[in-house]
Amino acid sequence: MSKPTDERLIAYLDGELEDGERAEIAHWLEQDPELRDRAAALSESAAQLRAAFDEVLREPVPERLMAAAHGPAAAGATVVDLAAAREQRARPRTREHRWWVAPAAAAAIAGLIVGIGISKSLLPEQPTVTGNTSGTGEPSANFVQNIPGYYLHYATAASSEGTSFDKLPQNFRVPDLKPWGLEYRGARFVMVEGHEAMQLFYRTDNKALGPVMVMVGDAPGIDERPRFKHVDDGDVNVWSWRSHGHTYAVAGTANMGYLWNIQNDLAYQFDGI
Amino acid sequence: MSVSISDQLIAVLPRMRRFARGLTGSAVEADDLVQAACERALTRAHQFQEGTRFDSWMFRIVQTVWIDQLRARDTRREEAEEEGVHLGTDEPGRRVEARLALEEVRNALQDLPLEQRAALMLVTVDGLSYKEAAEIAEVPVGTIMSRLARARVALQAKLDAGRGLRRSTENVKADG
Numbered sequence A: 001m002s003k004p005t006d007e008r009l010i011a012y013l014d015g016e017l018e019d020g021e022r023a024e025i026a027h028w029l030e031q032d033p034e035l036r037d038r039a040a041a042l043s044e045s046a047a048q049l050r051a052a053f054d055e056v057l058r059e060p061v062p063e064r065l066m067a068a069a070h071g072p073a074a075a076g077a078t079v080v081d082l083a084a085a086r087e088q089r090a091r092p093r094t095r096e097h098r099w100w101v102a103p104a105a106a107a108a109i110a111g112l113i114v115g116i117g118i119s120k121s122l123l124p125e126q127p128t129v130t131g132n133t134s135g136t137g138e139p140s141a142n143f144v145q146n147i148p149g150y151y152l153h154y155a156t157a158a159s160s161e162g163t164s165f166d167k168l169p170q171n172f173r174v175p176d177l178k179p180w181g182l183e184y185r186g187a188r189f190v191m192v193e194g195h196e197a198m199q200l201f202y203r204t205d206n207k208a209l210g211p212v213m214v215m216v217g218d219a220p221g222i223d224e225r226p227r228f229k230h231v232d233d234g235d236v237n238v239w240s241w242r243s244h245g246h247t248y249a250v251a252g253t254a255n256m257g258y259l260w261n262i263q264n265d266l267a268y269q270f271d272g273i
Numbered sequence B: 001m002s003v004s005i006s007d008q009l010i011a012v013l014p015r016m017r018r019f020a021r022g023l024t025g026s027a028v029e030a031d032d033l034v035q036a037a038c039e040r041a042l043t044r045a046h047q048f049q050e051g052t053r054f055d056s057w058m059f060r061i062v063q064t065v066w067i068d069q070l071r072a073r074d075t076r077r078e079e080a081e082e083e084g085v086h087l088g089t090d091e092p093g094r095r096v097e098a099r100l101a102l103e104e105v106r107n108a109l110q111d112l113p114l115e116q117r118a119a120l121m122l123v124t125v126d127g128l129s130y131k132e133a134a135e136i137a138e139v140p141v142g143t144i145m146s147r148l149a150r151a152r153v154a155l156q157a158k159l160d161a162g163r164g165l166r167r168s169t170e171n172v173k174a175d176g
Helices: A006-013 A019-031 A033-058 A063-070 A082-090 A104-113 A141-158 A256-272 B005-024 B027-043 B054-072 B093-110 B114-125 B130-137 B141-175
Strands: A183-192 A195-203 A212-218 A224-231 A236-243 A246-252
Touching: A006 A019, A006 A033, A006 B141, A019 A033, A033 B005, A033 B093, A033 B114, A033 B141, A063 A141, A063 A183, A063 B005, A063 B027, A141 A212, A141 A236, A141 A246, A212 A256, A224 A256, A236 A256, A246 A256, B005 B027, B005 B054, B005 B114, B027 B054, B054 B114, B054 B130, B093 B114, B093 B141, B114 B130, B114 B141, B130 B141
Parallel strands: none
Antiparallel strands: A183 A195, A195 A212, A212 A246, A224 A236, A236 A246
């Protein structure tokens, strides 16, 4: 057999050759240092190519794609119009994120809250608890349905080193969850119901609690009291609520009570923001 | 119990995004492409043959939609909207270097013809067999083999050239 061409060598490296031809190329590789170097270089560039795109797998899937996968027939699904989305992207970032800036009204509300501390009086006396159901008919139903998927796919990955995150607007104040043993790791922008939203990732050394994901988005409409949802697949618990034109959720594998306490803290902090 | 097409779509979304990123070279365009592919898949769900691979079907749709879009519109990249990697100034030097190296690989891929990019993304990145990639591209296995070989050799040459250029620059700096 003559010296293998690049095409045969690459097919060999890809495991695509029959036994006989594979043995012949293996023999060539034993005898020919130049061919070995060539094979090593091709293998290295293939590994680099994989590495260059593998980080895409660790990124959160944008909400609009989750909605598109569910299809327009899904209850409450919001598939972003591509033309509108392109137009929105063309606008300056500062306009899109202006709601992150603490408005005077919110500051006034925060002023009323300061000194009260974390109090259940700020929240409904009895939170609404729903089971593992879908299509509740509530405005935020679709938003909540997608959260366990996001959590399972990305919160765990976000706990590891080397994960890349989006840059937060300078004027955005990240909720401090250190009292709960949670360390802020980073944030990602996603689309929720056609609006930009943010996923905030927190990690903890306590494996029994697991990482926690907080979602914050813009949501014009009426306020909603906290609702609980448990998803058996992955054992994810979610508290979601709406307040002052924003939609919020906190998700994790921690128990309902632990997350409820965090939800209280977040509601307090976000109202302050 | 059969899995719904939406559930299968959600499961394959990350790989579709990766494939689309390789085809388009843009995070924004890749997600637009995946969204369009999802919409097309849902409207043509009846065309999916039970017992065949759903991921292969979706890869074929992604590629077909992309080719349709290339034919239908100006393919000028919206570079200003590119949501690429953020290189923070406080990022450790080695991580910056690693990111630049990966960016170089992605850029080199974009210099290749579309059919070669697709072959690389399907086989080298996603790990599909030549036969599976050939079915997605709707070409003979031999065609995939030759496309891959040309692509791998060209990619290798581009990366070697980039390294050579960097070495020359470093030598000039060292001499200076």
